[in-house]
Amino acid sequence: MHGECGVGGVACYAPYVWRVMASYNPTMLNIETHCHTDASHDCRVRVEDLVKTARRRGLDRLVVTDHNTISGAVRAQQMDPELIIVGQEIMTEQGELLAFFVSEEVPRDLPPMEAIRLLRAQDAYISVSHPFDPRRGWELRALEAIAPHVDAVEIFNARNILPVYNEAAERFAARFQLGGTAGSDAHTLIEVGRAGMRLPAFKDAASLRAAMPQAQYTKRASGPLIRLASRYAAILNKLR
Numbered sequence: 001m002h003g004e005c006g007v008g009g010v011a012c013y014a015p016y017v018w019r020v021m022a023s024y025n026p027t028m029l030n031i032e033t034h035c036h037t038d039a040s041h042d043c044r045v046r047v048e049d050l051v052k053t054a055r056r057r058g059l060d061r062l063v064v065t066d067h068n069t070i071s072g073a074v075r076a077q078q079m080d081p082e083l084i085i086v087g088q089e090i091m092t093e094q095g096e097l098l099a100f101f102v103s104e105e106v107p108r109d110l111p112p113m114e115a116i117r118l119l120r121a122q123d124a125y126i127s128v129s130h131p132f133d134p135r136r137g138w139e140l141r142a143l144e145a146i147a148p149h150v151d152a153v154e155i156f157n158a159r160n161i162l163p164v165y166n167e168a169a170e171r172f173a174a175r176f177q178l179g180g181t182a183g184s185d186a187h188t189l190i191e192v193g194r195a196g197m198r199l200p201a202f203k204d205a206a207s208l209r210a211a212m213p214q215a216q217y218t219k220r221a222s223g224p225l226i227r228l229a230s231r232y233a234a235i236l237n238k239l240r
């Protein structure tokens with residue numbers, strides 16, 4: 001096989017090496033877009049442990065997205081301002097939104113368009129959590145109604161039990177020309193970084209929107225058993 005190119009094995013592989021090197025851009029950032037701390041009712045991960053684990057796994061940016069609060073994310077950002085982006089997973093009357101660059105907490109259980117209005121007013125980046133997971137997703141009509149007003153939908157959530165839920169989200173993003181976010185939805189340290197994105201450097205919602213078309217994705221599912229960990233955490237958190 002190597003004889004065919006006439007100059008030996010290394011030269012034979014040169015085109016492949018160049019292709020891999022061209023796709024590896026050291027200025028790209030490794031980002032985890034969806035994770036929780038013990039500020040969420042169903043998670044027991046301490047903020048300091050989350051920050052340390054993210055750094056150890058080589059993440060450059062970590063969006064902390066607790067349920068209906070930014071208190072854990074703000075504490076995390078104080079510990080590591082470069083790493084942490086303050087986010088929030090917000091329950092609305094219809095389903096959950098996943099917001100990045102949140103400076104003012106958005107109340108839960110609002111009509112979706114009211115939550116979106118509050119996020120837009122602070123120039124947050126707005127994605128939609130696991131939109132097609134039937135247990136925790138959106139009705140199609142409600143999702144179609146907000147689609148023109150959000151930046152992205154979550155096209156890969158590592159906790160979605162069936163791949164079809166993620167595939168449907170990817171098709172929906174293409175249909176409405178929306179960005180796609182990928183995240184682990186980590187409620188335990190094991191999950192941190194299982195899914196995520198590589199993106200050119202960004203510093204706010206506007207530069208994130210501009211970077212999105214170049215996103216590269218890491219998509220590893222966490223398996224169905226991992227959800228038991230959050231049920232267990234929810235029970236323990238009620239007792240504390």
Ligand SMILES: [Zn+2]
Binds near residue numbers: 034035065089
């Ligand atoms: Zn979540």
